[in-house]
Amino acid sequence: MADVKTISLQIEGRPIQVPEGMSILEAAKTAGVLIPHYCYHPGLPVAGVCRMCLVEVEKMPKLAPACATTAMEGQVVHVHSPKALEARKGVLEFLLINHPLDCPICDQSGECELQDYTFAEGRADSRYREPKRFNPVEDFGGDVLYVPNRCILCTRCVRFMDDVAHEPVLNVSERGDRAFIGKAEGEDLTNPWAGNVVDLCPVGALLSKDFLNKARAWELDRAPTVCTGCSQGCNAVAETRDNVVVRMRPRPNDAVNQYYLCDVGRMGYREFNRRDRADQPLVRTTAGLVISEWEVAIQSAMALMAGKRLTVLASPNLSNESLFLLARIITHVHGAGVFRVARGAAAPLPGVEDLALREERAANATAARLLGFRESTTLGAALKSGDALLVVGDGLDDMDTSEIDGASVIVYIGTALPTVLEARAAVVLPATNILEEEGTLTNLRGRVQRFLQAKAAPGVARPTWYILADLLAAVGGTGQFYLPSDVFEALAATHASFADMSYDALGMRGMPVREGAPLRSAEAAR
């Protein structure tokens, strides 16, 4: 980038320097000025059709579309001059004449750019006296519903399917004000990345069927998280309403997922709303599993495992912090740790480099490998007869019960007690799921990324790292941890791959593990 020339210009009176070739719209962003726009999206080719981003550039005869006009040395740009405001007010009126103005029943309401800009710059009334255009709602297949009456024909969805997903099933059909977004005959929006068109739509024209009528935008609480659907580690926002996750949306990060999230990641949130959660510590007595105090349960677990060889079955979705503490327990008691990874078909997004729904459907297998856990499809080989088995996070799905028969004692730490353990677990320690705790994950490229807590845990469930810290103390291991950041600092201090990292250093965009640290996933090697 060193050879890119820097140019100076003035936007809204603010002198700024930007690299040559940048659009006025992007340049204005660097000056903290938002130029209203609809069709422009940084991840898509410029269309220049909505004409909303018209700005006044001194010495230019006509208003210039900021998205399609290159910033030039010495330009003086007025975004809010009377002429520019008048033009945008006109565009807003044109966009609204055939719009049904049905905000009260529209899912987009509250996060609608048509609403926002109309509120900021539009007319208070309408001069339109004619009948409005009407087109029926159309099911686009997949998770997408099209409401043509609300459509402003910005073509973001069309361009996404053409240029990013490389599956051009959407088009602009018809001409003039009869135009609408058409779907290729016989095709559906079933591309695994098609759900992004709903986010890209600046208005309420493309809706998620899954989210339909579930919540108003202003009722939602949002927390930045990392998708755990696969090892890509897409940055996401978990949106909750009354402590229930209702939607997962992408959070932009150029280094990982740009602006996108696949449909598997979007729909994976249901797992976090499970109603069959373990929410109290349970200890087995003659009367079966009974509710216990946390201290009692931890002590029972320690006592039961003491003196036996420890085998740990860890979930590859545990945070770096949990895996680190678990590894420390294993080292302390000379046990062994294994993990299982679910796999599925990979689905790349062709328009973005190195972005795919990965074959490896686990968020943190990379860290598990780095921290000494061994991947295995079965538990049989690792578990010796008479071993104590500590299951952390693994739901034991598709596992043959004979594999755990050899264990002399089973302690379960997780979110929901697997059926196969109902009669076998000696101690159950209820843990929070990833949206109920804070921590970090390491994606397949070794990028360490933070996630924050999005919702409250049920009952007295505790974060996995917290339970493991207690267990570590109980078995006499070293370290006292009060916060997840404490655990991460200890990880950074003891593992070369994570050297010099801290929550502050990671920020919300993450950073890669130190070079030279082995990433032993077959997929990462490709």
Place this chain on the structure above:
Amino acid sequence: MGYPHQSHPRETPILSRYFGDAEARTIDGWRARGGYDALQQALTTDPQELQALVKDSGLRGRGGAGFPTGMKWSFMKPDGKTHYLCCNADESEPGTFKDREIMRWTPHGLVEGVALAAHAIYAETAYIYIRGEFTEPLAHVTRAVEDAYAAGILGANAMGSGKRVDVHVHRGAGAYICGEETALMNSLEGRRGNPRIKPPFPAVAGLFGKPTTINNVETLATIPYIIKNGAEWYRQYGRPDNTKSIGTKLFSVCGNITRPGNYEVALGFPFKDFLYDLCGGPLAGREIKAVIPGGSSVPILTREEAEGAVMDYEGFVAAGTMLGSGGVIVFDDRQDMVRQIARLTRFYAHESCAQCSQCREGTAWITRIMERIRDGDGTTEDLDTLVSISEGMSGKTICVLSDSCATPVMSGLKKFRHEFEAKIAANRSMVTVAGALRASAA
């Protein structure tokens, strides 16, 4: 030229000389009339020289914008890149039918001009994009291209010069917007015919992303005459006090006029003489009320304005309109201007490509208001709204279709406001409401 195919003595028939002469359509007939001499001569001339010659001739684009042709060509340098020439034969401007006649009667003249221009801009491939509805011109041009290939005029060794000139004829599918140069290129590439954002201009990145020159049929058909006779010869046409408008121009005349048809006159011709002398004036017992001089996209003139106008680029601008494509539409005193303008806006609303918000929504909105006024359901506020919408649609979009729709409305409202007001005054629903209000107040 008049109708049928006989030049008026005051015309200057260069392009239209062989209109009505079926023999000129054939390759032998065309050659017998001196055809392809200019191409033969040009193929062995340096393109730079041809560009300079056309620049000297003062020829300007006959498609509507009037951009100097030589200057357009001079953007094409011998840079080693693939260049393309496009011939815009998508003549769709309401009231314009001059290119159609060129293609019907002198298709070889066009092929010659296309081949010549291709050489002059360092292109080996040219495309003639013909309007979908032009079935007869398509047949003649296709035949001419085939014959020219068979005669070795086109192809790998055009006229034995060693130069390759390929000409492809492409038929459009019937969209007005495909006459816009970048929409035409999108259409040729197999995409939806949407105008592109400029810059980049076609000379930088045009057809298939390559440097492209696009010229109108009439412009290209003129080229061989200039090459053959020289720039000096061409410069004799035009009025002496205006060196910016040179040459002859075909005007298509339609509407309420005695002799509709195509007329070729030297630029600078008095419009009054043109209308009354050449075209025979209004029909018996009628008088001209309004004239659109350059295709439906230019401002309407009143009779008085038209009679004072001079027929060239600057002359029409001075009269408050534009030369445009040369499509002259004449309205006599029987015509209802509200109805006429409403019909025009409906056309634009139908043809808007739907990209830009102002055009997509504005053209349709204007049409609905215009038709409501036409049907006697208008209000005085509608007139203010029309002006405001028209202003909001002008100069803000990718191409000028939006402006073209606003233009007749704005000029119509300015010059024939009384007709709008008369319609509104006759609005019975308003009378009733106003009467009811008065009655209740009393």
